[in-house]
Amino acid sequence: MREKLDFLTELGNIGASYATTALSKMLHDAKLKLTVPQSRILSFSEAANYIPDPEEVVVCVYMRMVDIFDANIAFILPMNSALALAGFLTSEKSEHLTDLGQSALLEVGNIMLSSYLTALSMISGAKLKPAVPAIAVDMNGAIWESILADAGITDFVTVLETHFSTEQIELSGHLFFIPDHDLYEFLSSKVSGFLLEEST
Amino acid sequence: MSLAKTVLITDDTAFMRMTLRNVIQKNGFTVVGEASDGEEAVNKYKELRPDLVTMDITMPKMDGISAIKEIMKFDSNARIIVCSAMGQKPMVIEALNAGARDFLVKPFDAQRVVEALHKASS
Numbered sequence: 001m002r003e004k005l006d007f008l009t010e011l012g013n014i015g016a017s018y019a020t021t022a023l024s025k026m027l028h029d030a031k032l033k034l035t036v037p038q039s040r041i042l043s044f045s046e047a048a049n050y051i052p053d054p055e056e057v058v059v060c061v062y063m064r065m066v067d068i069f070d071a072n073i074a075f076i077l078p079m080n081s082a083l084a085l086a087g088f089l090t091s092e093k094s095e096h097l098t099d100l101g102q103s104a105l106l107e108v109g110n111i112m113l114s115s116y117l118t119a120l121s122m123i124s125g126a127k128l129k130p131a132v133p134a135i136a137v138d139m140n141g142a143i144w145e146s147i148l149a150d151a152g153i154t155d156f157v158t159v160l161e162t163h164f165s166t167e168q169i170e171l172s173g174h175l176f177f178i179p180d181h182d183l184y185e186f187l188s189s190k191v192s193g194f195l196l197e198e199s200t
Numbered sequence: 201m202s203l204a205k206t207v208l209i210t211d212d213t214a215f216m217r218m219t220l221r222n223v224i225q226k227n228g229f230t231v232v233g234e235a236s237d238g239e240e241a242v243n244k245y246k247e248l249r250p251d252l253v254t255m256d257i258t259m260p261k262m263d264g265i266s267a268i269k270e271i272m273k274f275d276s277n278a279r280i281i282v283c284s285a286m287g288q289k290p291m292v293i294e295a296l297n298a299g300a301r302d303f304l305v306k307p308f309d310a311q312r313v314v315e316a317l318h319k320a321s322s
Contacts, residue, residue: 022285025307090215103215110213110258111306114285118305121288128288132212132260 007188008039011120012160016175018119019075019112020164026108027088030168040159047148047157054141058082059097061109062136064150065117067129069183072151073116075109076143077173084170097137106135116175124190126183151178158184205321206232208250210241210267211283212259216306220254220283223310229317238262242270245278252321254313255300257284257291265291265298272299279320283308 020032042050059082065071077085079097085108086101087093094101110133117128136143151157158179165172179187207229211217217234224231233248235241238255239262245253253271257264264282271278282295287305295303301320304312 022307100215100218103213107213107215107306111285114258114287114306118287121290127290129291130258130286132258 008158008160011187012039012162012177014123015116015119015160015177016162016164019116019175020162022111022115023108023164024166026111027166027168027171030166032164032166035163038159038161040161042157042159044148044157047159048145050159051140051144054139054144056140057137058140058143059102059105060136060138060143060147061106061113061133062147063110063113063117063130063133065128065183066131067127069126069128069186070152070180071128071183072147072176072178073113073130074143074147074176075112075173076140076176077105077171079137081171081173082137088169102135102137106133109133109135112175116177120187124187126186126190147176147178151180204228204230205251205317206230206248207252207254207317208233208235208241208244208248209254210235210238210259210264211254211256212236216256216283220313223313224254224317227310227314227317238264238267238270241267242274245271246274249275251279252317253278253280254283255280257282257286257295265294268295268298268300281316281320283313 020034024030024032057079058076060074060076062074082105086104089104090100092098121128160177162175207224209217209220221231232250233244235244237259255264268280280300282300282303285306292303302316304316
């Protein structure tokens with residue numbers, strides 16, 4: 001189990017590094033701090049209670065893989081961070097999320113999540129084709145429930161979570177990647193070989 | 201004196217269309233239309249006959265790869281530049297094989313967009 005979690009952590013690290021590099025570029029090369037990714041294999045009931053502060057209002061950009069593999073990937077920001085990021089990108093000063101601000105967050109989320117997938121594709125050779133991304137503004141718990149429901153989890157769920165923040169603007173957020181069993185096994189077989197080659 | 205080259209922008213997010221429009225117009229090109237999905241891009245290409253097209257990949261109704269194929273069927277000389285967050289090698293190859301002249305991975309800087317437009321229009 002330890003080996004499996006180490007592998008997942010490395011996978012999350014690579015994906016999140018690509019995603020936050022893309023975000024940094026959009027923030028005019030702002031320095032972003034990343035936590036070491038947390039990798040968890042949770043039972044369905046543990047997964048349901050995984051998210052802290054379920055009543056906090058957040059903005060979530062979300063993608064589901066289509067084509068060969070199934071997976072879900074999400075970028076979640078607390079509302080204060082979402083407003084700060086939207087304001088930075090659009091130059092709008094608003095206490096509410098405007099249509100343009102929401103569109104900007106959708107694009108940023110799309111770029112970050114796509115970068116995460118590009119990293120995984122590069123090291124595994126898998127084509128990870130996402131459906132059109134969606135954006136939602138809701139309570140943390142409701143967002144998480146709908147991600148789990150969409151992922152069709154019935155027994156165990158593999159969760160990769162990375163927290164990031166920057167001091168340039170008041171911004172912090174989370175990235176979640178939830179592969180299904182087939183994708184996990186595929187990445188596991190491909191990526192362990194890649195990491196071995198890198199270390200030699 | 202030659203007329204400014206015309207561009208059709210295709211992207212499903214209003215923010216990205218606005219960003220591209222600002223970059224393109226500030227650099228001597230004329231934006232003649234915008235499309236928010238592949239189907240709209242094909243229809244507007246036929247209607248407006250732009251010199252250049254920017255094309256996103258992941259979009260509702262019809263994705264960018266299918267739209268490139270449809271446009272190339274209509275006009276094999278179409279000059280299409282992909283602007284997509286999907287930088288995965290298989291997707292880049294698919295887009296170029298479909299007829300795209302260049303592939304820009306978001307986030308891109310303005311200079312790179314302008315260079316690609318000049319290169320594709322020359």
